[in-house]
Amino acid sequence: MKTCHTVWALCLSSIFALTACQNSQTTDTGKVDNFIEVYNQISTADIKRHIKTLASNEYEGRLPTTVGEQKTLEYLESEFKALGYLPGNGDSYLQPVELIEMTADPDMTLTIGDNQFIYKENMIASTKREQNLVDLKDSDLVFVGYGVNAPEYNWNDYQGLDVKGKTVVILVNDPGFENPESGKFQGKTMTYYGRWSYKYEEASRQGAEAAIIVHETEPASYGWSVVANSWSGPQYGLVSPNGNADRVAVEGWLTLAAAQKVFADAGLDFATEKEHAKTGPYNKALNLKASVTVKNSFKTSQSNNVIATLPGTSSADEHVIFTAHWDHLGKDDTKEGDQIYNGAHDNATGVAAALAMAKAYANLTVKPKRSTTFLIVTAEEQGLLGSKYYSENPIIPLKNTVANINMDAMSVLGKTKDVAVIGMGKSELESYLEKAAKRQNRHLVQEGRPEAGSYYRSDHFSFAKQGVPALYAKGGNQPIDEATAQYRKRTNVIVRGCYHQVCDQFRESWDLSGIQEDAQLLFEVGYDLVSSDDWPSWAETSEFQRQK
Template sequence: MKRIQLAAIPLLSATLFACGVNNDKDNTYNAQSDFTRAYQSITDATLKAHTKTLSSDEFEGRSPTSKGEKITLDYLISNFKQMGYEPGNGDSYLQAVNLLEMTASPAMTMTIGNNTFEYKKGMIASTKREKTQVNVNDSDVIFVGFGVNAPEYDWNDYAGLDVKGKTVVILVNDPGFENPDSGKFQGKTMTYYGRWTYKYEEASRQGAAAAIIVHETAPASYGWSVVANSWSGPQYSLVSENGNADRVAVEGWLSNDAAKKVFADAGLDFAQEKAKALVSPYHSNLKQKASITVNSTMKKSVSHNVIATLPGSQTPEEHIIYSAHWDHLGKDENKKGDQIYNGAHDNATGTATALAIAKAYKELTIAPKRSVTFLIVTAEEQGLLGSLYYAEHPIIALDKTVANINMDAMNVLGRTKDVSVVGMGKSELETYLAKAAKRQDRVLTQESRPEAGSYYRSDHFSFAKQGVPALYAKGGNTPIDEKTADYKKRTKLLITGCYHQVCDQFRENWDFSGVREDSQLLFEVGYDLAQSSDWPKWNAASEFQRH
């Protein structure tokens, strides 16, 4: 009898909420006007102010474990406290993330056959193993095509091949990118098999000593400078029980020009070998030896995810989780001139969006039925490590996590007629997104460059791998009017090429109206989910399913 009586309380509350009744003051409550007030509380000025602060020089590029981390955490926690959010991890707003920081000495060279390549010029290399020195000496060099072992696509570049102790050279992306009409993989849309993270993982499973990816700008979706900047300096991984002994000793990249020299010395043409690898699983012996020594300084450290919760009014055990990453690349004191990677676009804008949406929820007179939690994670730039750690050590049970909504590098190019859905077609969350877009007279469109594999490159992917439906959407490609189109053209000229560069800085003339509309859009998606009892599902064609 007690259980029946207790269960009746939330049912009664739900009825009152649905009828627009509240027992406060005049006993009237208009849910729609309450939502509208919260929706409209998200403003350009709020988003701009947070972005400007988070990307200022004071934050020193927000590198994990640095002075910049402490300043960033203090800023985020202060804001969540002022808004009235509860700590998401017991009595703490923080979740400790144990990181292994490895900094490879730039005084290294890689020798393959008769060629010696210099650090950051023709090659870049590091290690994830917990050792101050790793050596690869006179290791046989094997070209393994795309380095893919995918039974569901009937594709295995390692079939019949023993690469234990050898150096594997791997093409970037997957076989569908440059052969989109072949029916292989998902055409130009990158699968996880095209990601560099997967290629190192598979080479490790195969027992290789070293895994070297050949850089090409189009299939990688970024230039060599991004590789040189992102894979140099401190590199992080999660602390493991075996000291990452199951990883390849050396993980690296070769520039395209360097790779062509290696293939030429083997009497092979790089383009012809690549063409063979596009058609079917392929490998070939490059009949050369590779040698490299990586000396590293090693430090175990602790960074932090920030987690804050607005408890639900009826089913607080069920959560909608918004995610964004607070970190960027920090500062490079060896660099001449500007040394700070401010990360204004990536990802001060996403963090600002999280704070603006969090404030909007607190504008509601009655909290949503389900809890709404904000997870601002660390070490995204180092391979989604903060969100990966959270997904493997969830504070909120994954089977109580209804959905994840992610925010990364928001649209500073002005309002758009469309909404770009990254990884379009993956889940029923797009139904909620379409409803929210309709309010703004916008339509859903596929991301402009699905070949970049963006769905696997931000923190929602950590949730997706665990079966939690995850949405990543932001401003589309069609400007709202001619004035915006002109602004977009001018602004793109300024920010193009600034990804992971020191020029990713806040600009006073940025138009935040597109960020605001997208923030309102994602607020509505989360609000509707939080007011619902539905559990969105993955679409049948998706590679993810809830466990």
């Protein structure tokens, strides 16, 4: 049985499709050049060549600021130059990105009331402030429900509350997740208000001194070990002009058991307070104080985004930007045996698709009216930092950026009957995608587990936050035939098991026809946009709107 959200998304998709049919070229008769020829030239051979090169041991896992970066930059610049693309940043194909690596001393304890919580065991604390020492001392503790301030949903957990200098305790995910039939937010589908990054950002805007998120496995979509391992050790960020002084001093997590203990010490039942928070905006003083000292070491370095442009004709100042991240995890000299995290699937596949599409645009005999730009970004693995930097320091004005189309970890599982739209129902870009999918006899579906918030976990999100409609879609889960189904069963085990592992290497056994098909699909979406005067819009219920 379809959920309410699924029905809504399908209806919205139909509306968007009608709008697009009225406003854009929708048939091949409108494509007056060699579109079909270059569409068919997007090949598995080209895709394979790029993946094998970028994921080879020579590139040492493509870690930012290493020799692997330098080799990657040289390869990308050479490829774009050979295709006739112009440097996207003045006379350079590079946009420098200043990074900062921060490491918190694990020898710390969080004290709340009479209880002490241990680093990685039941709490995590860190800081984004560029300081050697951050000392949170006797800070008043306030429960702010989901920590959401969302006018479009008539929801503000901070309403009437002054949290300046205080520590806010926040539930993970958003109010719709555990109450999907309530009509609140988007049900099981996570909105950006459910992401930990938003919660820290909003707490900072509210003037809080610290923000602590309560971890629960199901609404977070990952276990405590992910928090403990991901948030410990070196953490990366962008160099900030004010040293991130406008961020909360301490960003932390508590296990569910630790949070239950804190609430009990405050004379409250955690489950009861959570129920209150689910039904409407909610906050409550806990009458406890929190203290923790974070000792920080940090160093700065420089990495680079790659940007290349194929100028348009009559509307060259308007751009469609394709993104993919070139970076991966580098190498670990302490490991025995294989030490290189080659990153073949994540994300040599996305870069390979981008280069194959760039070739197709370059081979069009009639150049589109708008410009086509490829932005291959750094430091995605460190928190979307390259795309975040670009979106906050755009080379092409955001008001002139028609749309963003992103490629990340493309499917090596063969052709599919469906196209998975990550964040389905967010913008009119899906109407262009639906039209392009029909050429391949495919249909659109919502991605699996939308409650995990995957829309907010790749580089297109950096554009979405700035109001630029952004599309993230790739092959779904319905194999084209039985042979492909059997191949998927064998290969998917390896792909999942090798995520962020040294075994993420190129394999001759990979069926790259799914990447080819998805690259053709997204090529057509981009083609229709650069060939038209359309400005796609967000859905009214989306968290994002184009900045005025």
